[in-house]
Amino acid sequence: MTPMQQAYDVYEDRCPTRLVLDRLADKWAVLILDRLQDGPVRFNHIRRDIKGISQKVLAQTLRKLERNGLISRTIFPTVPVTVEYALTPLGSTLTDTVSALAHWAEKNMDAIFVAQRAYDEAHPG
Amino acid sequence: MTPMQQAYDVYEDRCPTRLVLDRLADKWAVLILDRLQDGPVRFNHIRRDIKGISQKVLAQTLRKLERNGLISRTIFPTVPVTVEYALTPLGSTLTDTVSALAHWAEKNMDAIFVAQRAYDEAHPG
DNA sequence: CCGTATCCCAGCCGATACTG
DNA sequence: CAGTATCGGCTGGGATACGG
Numbered sequence: 001m002t003p004m005q006q007a008y009d010v011y012e013d014r015c016p017t018r019l020v021l022d023r024l025a026d027k028w029a030v031l032i033l034d035r036l037q038d039g040p041v042r043f044n045h046i047r048r049d050i051k052g053i054s055q056k057v058l059a060q061t062l063r064k065l066e067r068n069g070l071i072s073r074t075i076f077p078t079v080p081v082t083v084e085y086a087l088t089p090l091g092s093t094l095t096d097t098v099s100a101l102a103h104w105a106e107k108n109m110d111a112i113f114v115a116q117r118a119y120d121e122a123h124p125g
Numbered sequence: 126m127t128p129m130q131q132a133y134d135v136y137e138d139r140c141p142t143r144l145v146l147d148r149l150a151d152k153w154a155v156l157i158l159d160r161l162q163d164g165p166v167r168f169n170h171i172r173r174d175i176k177g178i179s180q181k182v183l184a185q186t187l188r189k190l191e192r193n194g195l196i197s198r199t200i201f202p203t204v205p206v207t208v209e210y211a212l213t214p215l216g217s218t219l220t221d222t223v224s225a226l227a228h229w230a231e232k233n234m235d236a237i238f239v240a241q242r243a244y245d246e247a248h249p250g
Numbered sequence: 251c252c253g254t255a256t257c258c259c260a261g262c263c264g265a266t267a268c269t270g
Numbered sequence: 271c272a273g274t275a276t277c278g279g280c281t282g283g284g285a286t287a288c289g290g
Contacts, residue, residue: 016227016230016231016233016234016237017155017226017227017230017231018152018155019230019234019237020226020229020230020237021149021150021155021226022150024146024150025146025147025149025150026262027143027262027263030142030143030146042271042272043271043272043273044271044272047272052264054263054264054265054266055272055273055274056263056264056265056273056274056275057262057263057264058273059272059273059274060262060263066244067240067241067244067245068237068240068241069236069237069239069240069241069243069244078271079271080270080271080272081270081271081272081273082271082272083271083272083273090233090236090237090240093229093233094229094233097225097226097229098226100222100225100226101142101145101146101222101223101225101226102141102142104145104218104219104222105141105142105144105145106141106142108141108215108218108219109141109144111194111215112141112144112145112193112194112215114194115192115193115194115215116192116193116194118194119191119192119194120192151282151283152282152283153283167251167252168251168252168253169251169252172252177284179283179284179285179286180252180253180254181253181254181255181283181284181285181286182282182283182284183253184252184253184254185282185283203251204251205251205252205290206251206252206253206290207251207252208251208252208253
């Protein structure tokens with residue numbers, strides 16, 4: 001049994017890899033992390049930049065990322081209130097790691113699309 | 126706008142990173158890929174090793190991985206039939222990349238759990 | 251041995267409307 | 271500006287049963 005499998009048995013739903021993957025799997029999470037790489041950004045600024053995300057889902061996703069210590073939330077008592085989101089050091093190291101995955105994806109996307117077409121032709125219906 | 130965001134705009138649901146992430150996000154996918162690292166394995170062998178997965182979900186997940194060219198499916202016309210699943214070269218390079226993520230997760234799991242506890246205490250209810 | 255067919259439910263996500 | 275409340279659709283996954 002490999003470490004990965006053992007980890008899953010031991011931690012069950014607390015397997016570290018699953019924990020991280022579940023966070024990254026959120027439809028907009030990686031995009032949000034990416035958006036924060038250049039520095040702190042306000043809520044509606046993110047909303048405008050990431051086209052198609054709703055207020056609810058943006059708030060939800062930000063909460064999850066915050067709860068896992070990947071981003072920070074800072075409130076400025078202006079009128080009206082201003083809130084800034086930023087990568088934590090932890091979140092910053094994660095985006096570095098995710099970049100490797102993104103590079104793999106870009107490098108191999110053609111191979112994946114070829115495989116998909118081949119599979120779909122070989123399995124009609 | 127960063128490359129990642131642009132990629133999302135251009136490819137929409139065909140963004141390479143999302144494509145890969147969606148595959149890895151399947152609850153059992155990474156565990157299956159991990160199980161195949163030592164060589165080809167038969168269906169029920171995987172099922173036994175990965176405790177808790179149902180036949181339906183195992184079959185489903187294997188199909189998705191196969192469609193994306195990450196694993197191969199070989200049928201031996203024995204009686205009863207034997208089927209072997211194995212990592213493709215493409216799948217093998219992906220698991221290498223995923224290992225980096227798994228290492229990050231293990232290395233930082235404590236920090237994540239601390240963040241979660243802190244968040245939950247700061248946000249009761 | 252290797253699957254598919256069904257039914258069911260929890261959770262994600264979207265749209266819309268409303269508030270400090 | 272930065273959210274919450276509500277409703278509703280869709281899909282991933284679990285349980286169970288059946289077929290080649």
